[in-house]
Amino acid sequence: QSVLTQPPSVSGAPGQRVTVSCTGSSSNIGAGFDVYWYQKLPGTAPKLLIYGDNNRPSGVPDRFSGSKFGTSASLAITGLQAEDEADYYCQSYDSSLNGYFVFGTGTKVSVL
Amino acid sequence: QLQLQESGPGLVRPSETLSLTCTVSGGSISSSNYYWGWIRQPPGKGLEWIGSVYYSGSPFYSPSLRSRVTLSVDTSKNQFSLRLTSVTAADTAVYYCARAPHQHFDFWGQGILVTVSS
Numbered sequence: 001q002s003v004l005t006q007p008p009s010v011s012g013a014p015g016q017r018v019t020v021s022c023t024g025s026s027s028n029i030g031a032g033f034d035v036y037w038y039q040k041l042p043g044t045a046p047k048l049l050i051y052g053d054n055n056r057p058s059g060v061p062d063r064f065s066g067s068k069f070g071t072s073a074s075l076a077i078t079g080l081q082a083e084d085e086a087d088y089y090c091q092s093y094d095s096s097l098n099g100y101f102v103f104g105t106g107t108k109v110s111v112l
Numbered sequence: 113q114l115q116l117q118e119s120g121p122g123l124v125r126p127s128e129t130l131s132l133t134c135t136v137s138g139g140s141i142s143s144s145n146y147y148w149g150w151i152r153q154p155p156g157k158g159l160e161w162i163g164s165v166y167y168s169g170s171p172f173y174s175p176s177l178r179s180r181v182t183l184s185v186d187t188s189k190n191q192f193s194l195r196l197t198s199v200t201a202a203d204t205a206v207y208y209c210a211r212a213p214h215q216h217f218d219f220w221g222q223g224i225l226v227t228v229s230s
Contacts, residue, residue: 038159038217044222048217098175101174
């Protein structure tokens with residue numbers, strides 16, 4: 001069971017703004033460890049969307065942005081497009097149990 | 113362009129050992145800047161980190177899998193490998209290998225489906 005909790009699903013109409021939350025604890029996000037976000041399309045490998053809380057790798061549209069506050073993080077998608085329909089996962093590091101990487105539970109973003 | 117490719121059997125019997133290899137091309141696995149990791153996704157479920165390893169060794173593992181997992185590196189072949197012992201149906205998943213520049217994963221293999229069944 002993941003220690004990073006995400007809503008199972010969020011949805012929005014084309015052009016709208018949606019956010020995906022990622023709730024952790026004092027041993028991961030709240031401890032200041034970086035948060036990363038991945039986009040997962042069916043049958044394909046995850047794609048890094050955001051690194052270091054709020055940085056986009058080259059090639060990722062600026063419609064995607066990340067933020068972090070306290071023990072939580074968020075991914076925002078502005079100007080939602082049909083191609084954004086996918087699963088999204090947050091990821092961080094947890095310092096308990098000798099330290100390990102942890103993924104969020106995943107969120108399905110649907111474009112209405 | 114860096115590429116990673118998983119290989120290994122697609123079917124493993126219960127209680128046996130799952131063995132996968134990730135071949136890295138377009139870059140050296142011996143780079144001091146990266147760890148190399150394995151992540152899996154069971155059907156209909158989320159992503160799960162299995163473990164990561166540096167080119168010179170020093171693997172670290174998911175607490176939930178630590179007792180059954182071994183990661184290793186073969187720098188001469190530019191490969192790293194995963195061994196998971198005593199598998200059950202719960203280990204059925206798509207297994208991905210990936211490069212880890214820090215505490216994340218930036219380049220991924222395409223994934224390989226491993227089914228545990230008799």
